Each structure stands twice: as C-alpha cells, then as structure tokens.
Amino acid sequence: xxxTAAKHASMVxxxxxxxxxxxxxxxxxFRRTKVPALRGIDLDLHRGEIVALVGESxxxxxxxxxxxALLEAPDSGEMLVNGKDISGLKGSAARNYxxxxxxxxQDPFGSLNPAFRVEHILERALALHQPSIKSKRAEMAKLxxxxxxxxxxxxxxxxxxxxxxxxxxxIARVLAAKPxxxxxxxxxxxxxxxxxxxxxxxxxxxRDEHGICILxxxxxxxxxxxxxxxxxxxxxGRIVESxxxxxxLDNPRHPYTRLLVxxxxxxxxxxxxxxxxxxxLREQIxxxxxxxxxxxxxxxxxxxxxxxxxxxxxx
Amino acid sequence: MSVPVLEVxxxxxxxxxxxxxxxxxxxxxxxxxxxxxxxxxxxSGCGKSTIANSIMRLLKDPARITHGKILFEGQDVLGMDExxxxxxxxxxxxxxxxxxxxxxxPVTRIGEQFVDVIRTHRGGTxxxxxxxxxxxxxxxxxxxxxxxxxxxxxxxxxxxxxxIAMACALNxxxxxxxxxxxxxxxxxxxxxxEQIRELQSELGFAILFITHDMSLMLELSDRIGIMYGxxxxxxxxxxxxxxxxxxxxxxxxxxxxxxxxxxxxxLTGLAEGTRFTNIKDLRQVGEGHWVAPxxxxxxxxxxxx
Numbered sequence: 329x330x331x332t333a334a335k336h337a338s339m340v341x342x343x344x345x346x347x348x349x350x351x352x353x354x355x356x357x358f359r360r361t362k363v364p365a366l367r368g369i370d371l372d373l374h375r376g377e378i379v380a381l382v383g384e385s386x387x388x389x390x391x392x393x394x395x396x397a398l399l400e401a402p403d404s405g406e407m408l409v410n411g412k413d414i415s416g417l418k419g420s421a422a423r424n425y426x427x428x429x430x431x432x433x434q435d436p437f438g439s440l441n442p443a444f445r446v447e448h449i450l451e452r453a454l455a456l457h458q459p460s461i462k463s464k465r466a467e468m469a470k471l472x473x474x475x476x477x478x479x480x481x482x483x484x485x486x487x488x489x490x491x492x493x494x495x496x497x498x499i500a501r502v503l504a505a506k507p508x509x510x511x512x513x514x515x516x517x518x519x520x521x522x523x524x525x526x527x528x529x530x531x532x533x534x535r536d537e538h539g540i541c542i543l544x545x546x547x548x549x550x551x552x553x554x555x556x557x558x559x560x561x562x563x564x565g566r567i568v569e570s571x572x573x574x575x576x577l578d579n580p581r582h583p584y585t586r587l588l589v590x591x592x593x594x595x596x597x598x599x600x601x602x603x604x605x606x607x608x609l610r611e612q613i614x615x616x617x618x619x620x621x622x623x624x625x626x627x628x629x630x631x632x633x634x635x636x637x638x639x640x641x642x643x
Numbered sequence: 644m645s646v647p648v649l650e651v652x653x654x655x656x657x658x659x660x661x662x663x664x665x666x667x668x669x670x671x672x673x674x675x676x677x678x679x680x681x682x683x684x685x686x687s688g689c690g691k692s693t694i695a696n697s698i699m700r701l702l703k704d705p706a707r708i709t710h711g712k713i714l715f716e717g718q719d720v721l722g723m724d725e726x727x728x729x730x731x732x733x734x735x736x737x738x739x740x741x742x743x744x745x746x747x748x749p750v751t752r753i754g755e756q757f758v759d760v761i762r763t764h765r766g767g768t769x770x771x772x773x774x775x776x777x778x779x780x781x782x783x784x785x786x787x788x789x790x791x792x793x794x795x796x797x798x799x800x801x802x803x804x805x806x807i808a809m810a811c812a813l814n815x816x817x818x819x820x821x822x823x824x825x826x827x828x829x830x831x832x833x834x835x836x837e838q839i840r841e842l843q844s845e846l847g848f849a850i851l852f853i854t855h856d857m858s859l860m861l862e863l864s865d866r867i868g869i870m871y872g873x874x875x876x877x878x879x880x881x882x883x884x885x886x887x888x889x890x891x892x893x894x895x896x897x898x899x900x901x902x903x904x905x906x907x908x909x910l911t912g913l914a915e916g917t918r919f920t921n922i923k924d925l926r927q928v929g930e931g932h933w934v935a936p937x938x939x940x941x942x943x944x945x946x947x948x
Binding site: 524 | 828834858892895896898904910
C-alpha cells in the first residue's frame with residue numbers, strides 16, 4: 329500500500345475538486361448571514377479508490393457529496409470529473425453526467441417508490457441510462473445477483489423487503505447506470521446492525537470487481553476505517569486532516585481528529601476521554617482553525633497523510 | 644442476596660389483531676440489582692422497547708401482557724391500579740425515551756417543565772421545585788440560568804441532558820434509558836454517557852439501558868441481555884460477552900462494529916435472510932452466563948480481506 333502515492337501521481341484522478349466553496353444564507357428577522365458550509369475543499373478520487381469523508385453533523389460532508397451530484401451549486405471552485413468541468417451542467421449533459429456519478433442515499437425506505445415492483449424500479453434505471461440493452465430481464469437478474477439477492481425479489485414490492493435488501497436494491501439501481509463514481513451518503517446508518525457489514529462488504533466488492541471509486545460519507549469512524557483506503561476529516565467546512573485510513577486513525581494529528589477518535593466507544597480502551605481532555609482539545613481546535621497561516625503540512629508522504637495547521641502549531 | 648430492584652419473570656407480551664397474535668416478548672426473564680447497569684441489546688423489532696414499555700405499564704392496545712410477572716422491589720407492578728401507578732412512576736422508575744430531546748414541550752420554558760414534574764409527583768412549594776431544578780442542571784453541567792430558555796434555544800445534546808436530569812429529578816431507584824444517544828454525534832454521545840455515569844454514582848440508581856449499538860453497550864453496562872425475536876438468546880456479564888459470546892446472533896452483533904485499531908480484518912456480519920426460529924430456554928454455561936442452545940453454525944470472523 330505504500331506505493332499508492334507514487335501510483336496515483338502518474339494517473340489522472342477520476343474526480344478532482346479544487347478550492348470548492350459553498351455557503352448557505354440564513355435569514356433571521358432583520359438580518360441575513362452567510363453560513364459557510366464548505367471552505368476551499370481540495371479532494372481527489374482515483375479509479376478504484378474508496379475515500380471516506382468523516383465529520384460531525386454540520387461539518388459539510390453531505391454538502392460536498394451533494395455538490396458532486398449536482399444537487400447543490402457551489403459558490404466557487406472547480407470540480408473536474410474525468411477531466412471535464414461539471415459545474416453548471418444542464419439538460420442532456422447533466423443526464424449523461426449522472427449516469428457516471430450516482431448516489432446511494434441514507435434512507436432505503438424513502439428512496440424506492442413504494443407503488444412499483446423492484447423490476448419496474450430497475451427497468452426505469454436501465455431504460456434511462458443504458459437504452460441499448462435489449463434483454464432487460466436478463467440484465468436485471470444479473471444486477472440483483474451482483475448485489476447478493478436472488479432474482480425472486482424482482483417481483484416484490486419495496487415494503488416486502490427488509491432494510492438491508494432495500495438498500496441492496498438501491499445499489500442495484502445505481503449499478504444499472506454503470507457509474508464510475510458512487511457517492512454513498514451514510515448508506516448503512518438506517519440499517520439494522522447485523523446487516524450493515526454486508527452492505528459495506530458489497531460496496532467493497534463493487535470497487536474490487538468494477539473499479540468503481542466510492543466517496544463514503546459517514547460519521548462512523550470505525551466503518552470508515554473498515555471500508556475506505558483514505559479518510560478525509562471535515563470540520564466546519566474544511567478538510568483538516570487526510571491520509572490512509574489505518575495510519576490516520578493510529579496517529580491522528582489534528583485536535584479535531586483526536587477528539588473524534590477519542591469519542592468512539594471502545595470496550596478495550598482502559599480509560600475514556602474525560603471532560604477536561606475534551607475541553608482542552610476543543611480549545612485547541614478553536615486555536616488551530618483561527619490561525620492565519622493555515623496550510624497543509626505533510627506528515628507522511630508515502631501514506632499521503634497531511635494535516636491543516638498554522639505555522640506555530642507545527643513547530 | 645437482597646431483593647433485586649426489578650425482576651421480570653416469564654414476561655410474554657402479545658400484539659393481538661383480528662386474525663393473529665404476534666409475540667413482542669416471549670417468556671423473558673431477568674433481574675436488575677441495586678446500582679447495576681443492565682443492558683438490553685437487539686435490532687429493531689426484537690422486543691426491547693416492548694419490555695421497557697411493559698415495565699412502565701405504558702403498553703396500549705393491541706398489546707397485551709398475557710403471561711408473567713414484573714416485580715419492583717418485590718411489589719407487583721402488573722397489579723397496580725391507575726392511582727398507584729401514578730404515584731409509582733417517576734418517583735420510583737423514570738424513563739428516557741428514544742429521541743427524548745424532542746419530548747420537551749416547545750412552548751414552555753425549561754424551568755416550568757421541571758417545576759411541573761416535581762410538584763405533580765412530589766408536591767412542595769414552587770421555590771423548592773425551582774431550587775431542585777437548579778441543582779439538577781448544575782449536575783448535568785448546564786448553567787442554571789438556562790431554566791429561562793425554551794427548548795429550541797438549546798442544542799440537541801443539551802436538551803438530551805435536560806431530559807435525563809428531569810428523569811432523575813425525584814431520585815428514582817431505576818432509570819430506563821431507551822436508545823438515549825441515537826441521533827447524537829459521537830462526541831456529544833460520549834458526554835451524555837459520562838453524565839449518566841456521574842449521576843448514577845451520585846444518586847445510586849439502577850439502569851436498564853436499551854440500544855442496538857454493541858460497542859456503546861459494552862462500554863456502559865455491567866450485564867447484558869441479547870434479544871432476538873422477542874426472546875433473550877444470551878445473558879452474560881459484559882466482559883464474558885465481549886470475549887466469549889456463545890450465540891451466533893450475539894457474534895453477528897459484535898461483528899457489526901469494526902475495530903478502530905489493529906490490522907484490518909474482514910467481518911461477515913449476519914447473512915441476508917438468516918433467521919433463528921424456535922429459540923430454546925436459556926441454559927447456564929458459565930458464571931452468570933446463560934445461552935439459548937442453537938444448532939446454527941458459529942460464524943467465522945477475522946479472515947483477511
């Protein structure tokens with residue numbers, strides 16, 4: 329794994345995001361304030377790579393995925409997918425783009441139309457994104473077997489399926505578009521715990537067998553480490569630390585990453601992070617993010633581990 | 644041994660409709676001792692909330708308790724009438740519900756809601772109630788001045804802490820926490836758990852803790868019961884469960900939470916469509932460790948991806 333940096337350096341990334349910013353306007357009675365959701369995000373996704381975006385609610389991780397899915401328009405910055413600028417795509421260009429970049433949502437109960445059978449749901453996706461396919465029936469059977477279900481589910485209605493099965497159907501529908509990139513926004517947080525791992529393993533398999541790159545948005549550090557090759561930690565709209573998953577979580581440098589890592593319940597840990605330690609980290613996070621000399625400091629070149637910090641913190 | 648705070652014996656709850664009856668809880672037995680944290684873990688629909696609601700006598704039609712006993716310090720809970728129940732609830736047993744932070748009245752100040760609870764259940768003057776509310780807020784590290792605030796002026800974590808403080812207002816002997824930290828961020832979750840531990844050591848109540856998050860459960864609970872399909876399939880002290888679980892379902896639950904350290908290993912979880920049926924009565928396999936015998940194969944965990 330150590331050679332990933334060298335390997336990636338020679339390749340054009342599938343997704344390249346540069347200084348992306350987005351803010352929302354919050355309206356109170358007599359004032360309008362701009363709330364920044366993303367501030368100067370740089371992120372690359374390579375072919376066959378799984379990158380996890382982690383952070384607390386409000387850190388901007390979903391906004392980033394939604395910008396990539398053209399569901400939000402960024403204020404500034406650049407998003408290149410396969411070398412093409414995608415901001416402001418409309419009409420058929422946007423439709424073509426959407427077959428390349430597909431999204432899996434959090435709620436498999438809300439994302440499948442309850443009035444139609446699974447076969448209809450998949451057939452629509454095939455008709456839209458792969459109109460050239462003649463034998464839709466065979467293709468659909470192939471899709472459901474790829475996601476680990478038997479072809480019998482095609483004639484079921486969504487309400488007849490369990491949460492895990494529904495999420496697998498949602499993934500099969502995504503695959504019907506033959507995407508290059510899957511944006512998975514908390515795909516397992518609504519599922520029962522015992523089937524979560526199955527869905528994560530499925531995403532892993534899609535990466536291995538189809539070379540699809542995946543942006544996995546989650547607040548669960550343990551599953552991010554399990555699934556992804558690389559983790560990017562978001563805090564208040566900035567990526568504050570990034571690196572190979574295992575290395576990053578074993579050696580977190582930014583106080584925010586350390587706060588998150590310390591908060592994950594871990595029965596094997598001797599002592600839990602106490603209130604005074606949390607307060608100290610919070611104070612540090614504040615100081616780090618207020619620094620005027622913020623820049624990326626490389627910690628480990630071969631593992632692409634860097635941290636966003638001011639000059640004074642790094643010395 | 645002293646009388647347990649709560650004893651549930653052979654509890655069976657059925658949801659009865661015209662055509663059929665579904666068992667929400669099936670011959671469930673366990674006991675919680677004074678000052679103990681007992682966890683009930685399982686997935687949605689396994690009956691853990693049904694148990695909590697039965698203990699509080701909050702079940703509504705079509706649910707019926709068809710069999711079994713619930714004893715609170717030796718006193719029969721199922722035999723209480725409305726007036727007895729009203730005197731018993733909150734004074735002796737308090738419950739924090741799932742998404743409790745939304746259970747505060749949005750149009751009333753926090754302080755007013757505290758005063759309401761305290762005076763309804765224990766009487767006394769308004770001033771005394773306000774004073775108690777101030778003490779409680781200090782205990783959960785919220786500025787007592789916030790009693791003047793409305794719920795929407797507080798963050799989710801603060802509201803959750805207030806609801807827990809409110810549950811502790813009358814020094815109950817048992818606190819039932821039904822998924823107290825779902826929908827909260829990890830850091831906030833850790834703060835709430837710490838708060839619960841602190842309150843417990845200060846006030847000395849026992850806790851029935853309900854969640855589906857095994858890592859959380861293992862960190863907080865002393866003893867854990869794993870529920871599946873209305874039955875308890877494994878009951879053990881937390882350390883034995885962590886390192887020597889015997890039931891494949893328990894192992895699937897444990898395997899659903901990848902570790903944060905060490906080498907990456909491939910986990911299997913529970914295969915789609917795996918069902919356990921006809922779950923037998925628990926059998927003792929070790930010190931305080933009970934398992935329902937099963938033929939299902941034990942999962943292999945830990946091969947490399």
